[in-house]
Amino acid sequence: MRRGRMRAGMNEDIIGWENLPASLLDRIKGGIMIQRDGDEWTRFRPALAGRTDAGEPYIVDSDCTDHWIGDGSAFPDPDAVLPEAVRREPEPGDLIRLHKTDDPAIADISRYEGRPADGKDGWMTDNGPYYACEWTPDGIVED
Numbered sequence: 001m002r003r004g005r006m007r008a009g010m011n012e013d014i015i016g017w018e019n020l021p022a023s024l025l026d027r028i029k030g031g032i033m034i035q036r037d038g039d040e041w042t043r044f045r046p047a048l049a050g051r052t053d054a055g056e057p058y059i060v061d062s063d064c065t066d067h068w069i070g071d072g073s074a075f076p077d078p079d080a081v082l083p084e085a086v087r088r089e090p091e092p093g094d095l096i097r098l099h100k101t102d103d104p105a106i107a108d109i110s111r112y113e114g115r116p117a118d119g120k121d122g123w124m125t126d127n128g129p130y131y132a133c134e135w136t137p138d139g140i141v142e143d
Contacts, residue, residue: 043107
């Protein structure tokens with residue numbers, strides 16, 4: 001493995017950062033990266049970068065979630081602003097915005113489906129459950 005210092009402006013260490021194309025390295029600001037998939041957004045801290053057996057780059061965030069890169073078009077400019085949220089109780093089908101309680105820079109926007117089936121306090125989305133012990137709702141995203 002090649003060793004070296006992180007590029008200027010990258011505040012967090014990313015294991016295997018040399019596996020990322022330069023165009024994606026430029027999309028990391030203050031240790032945060034944004035990914036967009038249609039109406040859904042994820043703002044996360046990259047922790048590890050690697051390559052699949054086929055040579056495709058991928059990122060694993062600080063919560064051990066994989067982010068497949070593809071052509072890189074799903075990663076907007078690091079200064080992109082997530083849509084604002086309004087405070088009201090979500091209804092199934094709403095886009096909800098939540099942030100990590102212990103790290104407010106981490107935020108997700110996902111489609112709300114209801115309460116988790118396991119009875120825990122939180123929000124079930126099409127990306128899985130977000131539990132109240134880890135996430136804080138910002139509200140509903142208005143289109």
